[in-house]
Amino acid sequence: MTTDNTAVPKEKETEKTDLVCESLELAAAAAGDISAAIYADYFARCPGSEALMSHIDHIVRGKMLEEVFRLLMIQDYAGEEGYLNFEMRNHRLAYSVEAHMYANLLDAILATVRTAAADAWTPAFEAAWEKRLADLTAEISARVS
Ligand code: HEM
Numbered sequence: 001m002t003t004d005n006t007a008v009p010k011e012k013e014t015e016k017t018d019l020v021c022e023s024l025e026l027a028a029a030a031a032g033d034i035s036a037a038i039y040a041d042y043f044a045r046c047p048g049s050e051a052l053m054s055h056i057d058h059i060v061r062g063k064m065l066e067e068v069f070r071l072l073m074i075q076d077y078a079g080e081e082g083y084l085n086f087e088m089r090n091h092r093l094a095y096s097v098e099a100h101m102y103a104n105l106l107d108a109i110l111a112t113v114r115t116a117a118a119d120a121w122t123p124a125f126e127a128a129w130e131k132r133l134a135d136l137t138a139e140i141s142a143r144v145s
Pocket of ligand 1: 064095105
């Protein structure tokens, strides 16, 4: 049986097209695993974070980034309150993570994705990231003093 794509309602197509997700896929296709590049950029702009993460191997670093990517691909954080409350509190109490470290991490991710996407990067991607980072930063700031 063949699938008739013309039958997909317009709003369904729009829901599927998230520019942040699309740019992450694009960066991965162009540069492969960008985790190491993200951490290199992050630690260069945030030496305090490098010290905090010095005992963490690449597997745990990778798992942490997977969660940050997951949060970056969400358009509405309404279902994430419990998770965000837990992680932000745990990060503050157990690892002494400070507010500016989150901002630096998110800036490092954006810079690395932008670089990996290279010529395929567009103003629409930039605008989508600006909005998503503002939304996620607002959620984090509300939980980090
Ligand atoms: C939205 C942002 C963040 C999320 C969602 C997040 C999530 C996580 C998760 C899920 C883990 C556990 C990984 C595992 O063991 O499987 C983890 C570990 C860790 N994270 Fe984050 N993280 C975030 C930001 C940060 C920042 C900004 C720092 C600053 C340096 C940081 C420092 C750490 C450290 C030190 C650990 C390892 C703790 C240990 O096991 O000793 N995280 N993070």
